[in-house]
Amino acid sequence: MKKALIFPGQGSQFKGMGKGLFEKYPEIKIKAREILGYDLEALCLEDKDDLLAQTQYTQPAIFTVSAMHYWEYLKENPKPDFLAGHSLGEYNALLASGVFDFETGLRLVHKRGALMAAASGGGMAAILGTSAEKLKKLLAEGGFDGIDIANYNTTSQIVIAGQAEDIRRAVTYFEEQKIQAIPLQVSAPFHSRYMKNAALEFEQFISGVDLNPLHIPVVANTTANWYTSAVKETLGSQIAQSVRWVDSIRFLMGNEVTEFKEIGGHILTRMVADIKKNCSPLTHHKSSVLSGNEKKVFLGSKDFCRDYNIKLPYVAGGMYRGVASPEMVIRLGKAKMFGFYGTGGLQLNEIENGIRQIKTALNNGESFGINLLHHFGDPETEWKLVDLYLKENIKYIEASAFMQMTKPLVYFRVKGLGKDAHGNIISSNQIMAKISRPEVAEVFMNPAPERILKQLIAEGKITEQEAEMAREVPVSQDICVEADSGGHTDAGRALVILPAIRTLRDQISTASRYSKPIRIGLAGGIGTPESVVCAFMMGADFVLTGSINQCTVEAGTSDLVKDLLQEMNVQDTDYAPAGDMFEIGAKVQVLKKGVLFSPRANKLYTLYNHYESLDELPVNIRKQLEESYFKKNLDEIWQEVKNYQLSKGNSSDIEKAEKNGKQKMAMVFKWYFGFSSRSALNGFSDRRVDFQIHTGPALGAFNQWVKGTGLESWRARHVDQIGEKLMHEATLFFEEKVNTIYNN
Template sequence: MKKTDYETNKLEDALKFTPEKLGCSEFKKDYNLKFAYLTGGMYKGIASKEMVVKMGKAGMMGFFGTGGLELSQIKEAIEYFQKELSPEQTYGLNFLHNMNNPEGEEKMIDLFLSYGVKNIEAAAFISITPALVKYRAKGLKRDSQGNVIGVNRIIAKVSRGEVAEVFLNSAPERILNKLLAEKKITWEEADLLKVIPMADDICVEADSAGHTDGGVAYTLMSSIIKLRDEIMEKYKYHKKVRIGAAGGIGTPAAVAASFVMGADFITTGSINQCTVEAATSNSVKNLLQKINVQDTEYAPAGDMFEIGAKVQVVKKGIFFPARANKLYELYRKHNSLDEIDEKIKDQIQEKFFKRSFEEVYEEIKSFYPLQEIEKAERNPKHKMALIFRWYFGYTTGLALNGTEECKVDYQVHCGPALGAFNQWVKGTSLENWQERHVDEIAVKLMNGAATLLNQYYKDYI
């Protein structure tokens, strides 16, 4: 039967998408957000204090990039958020897994707890750690219906199903027992932890900047949504664990596709590094605003160098990816610096490091723990790893400081989403990064996604 004009108009109104309607309403209510849109934390405070405040004031949430910062710098940022944002406006802090320093993780969590930080983005975790469980435990209680509720929310950023699974499950028994023995949680907190998942929300990170498994959003989203549904059914959690999308989001079409695939929220990353608010050098931003989708490449991750983990970085006009991969290849093939060909060693010291291995080693002695240096003295391969890892911190610093004479060695984490964004805004006021602001970009992307969805579904009415 043919629809009347009245019925068609009514259906069109019902299907009318707006930016405010996109995403999960419960997610937006829980975090007090206008839009289901987050900006992810970027290392060394590139996701800056100013970026987080901009997002909070615009009715969204940004995560401050705590990785690689001192506790005093993180403390200063928290105090800034609590001064600049009202209690109704939301902010979060990135919590980056530190596999070599569990004590450092706990100190950061203690800082969060002391300042009442309610939202953290757990990133680069492959398993649950005691620090995460401690954070989750504090503030848990039962509501009038007997359901366990908490005040400390964890959004887990994952790129693999097995990692999503550990966050969808409750806290591991062995960690509960450890924390109980150390009197860091109470018996009541341990009991409450047993009936809730470790994460309130899961952010599925497809091919992206920084640490990445190069996953494909179409397959990752569907598989992890299915996994969530299975675990929800198994444990009968009273509250739904929401699934968000990240990685590759740089255009309205990508935003729309994420929500169509079932995302409850989205998180952007690379596109925010090329904005006024990003705390990186103008030199890097000038470089970033010109890249296209094919101008990134995978390189070893400095913090997980020995295990071969990868990060995605800019390659256009940059030697860093090739040089970093060369260092990993040499580490994999040799057991000490002495085994490497003399010509190659000279090239590394003169071209890559611009100083001798001995000078690098003397420098790293000042910031590595004593046990690491003692291990290096006993194990030549470990010493080689520490010296090679120095290059990754060095190249990050060059980029952050905008050292023009060393531009070819910049390490700039970036995914192809920024290339797509650059093409989308070409010829508009946003072509120049000096006109790019994180909150305005977010609104334009959400508006554009809503428009696309309205156009698409109108054809099917």
């Protein structure tokens, strides 16, 4: 039989609050005036200027009065078993748990109130007499994808938040449905996606505050579960996430709480009575209470974060044709996170413009990287890219689809080598190698091949001293193991390949006696907190995501593609030939739901293997290709291909194809792959069935994870927010499981 104290939040204020308490705690009046700059007692008792209802004044007032009520309660009662608070009230719960003292708590609340008061342009409304499930359905049916559920107060009292006009329309819509909707007098859409900027600013503020361990377990609004050691992150995210009050009370009920005592009010008492009457206890995670004395968990490598000047060991990979756009890289960089600009398939001038756009926006030392896709049979293009990267002072590149070491890669790595004042080798140019095979990983883990170093010396591109340093360091300090993923894939399994690559790393590092360890990351299948935890538990130093990022606001692809991706599940992908390596049968993983690209691409590859030229194709097959696949005569396609290659100066390729029917057929078929990509990226609705959309099942898993939340619509997904949420929830999940094991 357990007891929980609960603390009210904003909305519980009234003129005269704290009467009889301020004289008992004169030191509180003094401290409050020092921190706030005004007389809090006069505000609470008299409110002559009608300020008490304004958020920046309301929050410090409620926090202070609730604190005094709690201290009065302790004079005659023992400490409770558990604590909880509704939104702002959570700060009083943490105060009661000993996480911070009164002065620190008041400073936090003062900052929180100011940030929330500064937000504008939105509104909130209370929806009465309907369930959460029905409300979500009605919002979806009414097309209100810009509205979030802010508070789950009771089974029949739910608060929504969004842009002011959306809230006005929603209120009218619900009234037409005979559902009571009451607009709330607030200045902003609290506890919604629109408070993200305020949440991020608060996280920066609280990052410099020292906190203590919890001495009494506290339930977090955002998770309806126990607070872990990640107090700062949880308080930061609380501003922009739903208050899950119903599930919080049910969770306490599931932990044998039979008595709920509200401190300083009666609003929550009525809510609890409704919840107890209409809901069953939540019994999951019952034994996961943290002692509060554990160290703060940090998943992944802190060295990785230091070297890349980022806050999380989390990377967004460089998706093809600028899907990983400059906007995506900029958004991540401003959030002190890391992303690679996806340059594969772009022209040199496009890449240069993208780099300059990024550098203009990230001008305060933020980190970012650029993808370098291996150009099969075209070393000249690789040289042009590396020369551009060095000219633009790019320090981080992501090497993708390489099967062996190339001179441009070695050149980039070696030109960044030098020595510090103590004679230690340092490198400003870093290559993150994405690999899916041990033999390729071995090439990147070893120093640069001697033959390439000698060639570069002979060509005058590097010095003997640079080559000597290159012999003592790996080509890549960071290796990213790519399991089954979107785009080019060997369909590897993370459970198999990651341990094998880590073993290989240990062997090579020992033999080479590197002064700095090689780090191993994991990509492919990263789309939920559980998958993130699995990656780190298997020994990954960092994680890299791809598919989930192309269904965000910042992704450089069409809205039609994002609409399709938002609806996919884990089973909605297939394998198709890769257009850039069509002849050798390389595969890419693509979306199959709602499109026909995969079966059509596979049909083309089958025809290529079965026939020696276009002239050998049966009449009915040729007709099918021209009418359904290409929607053009094959001779017209060949003329387009020919003109394009000649414009690039590839006349020799055309001459060979004119003499070799097999090669000509390959070039015509590959036109379809290029066109299907362009159609998807540009959103050509009349060619929707032919969209080539690279993606892995991780996005399907992500979609299911966020279903029914504010992130269900891609229009509410921002690349930095989903990365932060994944890492934060992964940490909570890890701590929860560890403590469940410990307590059991």
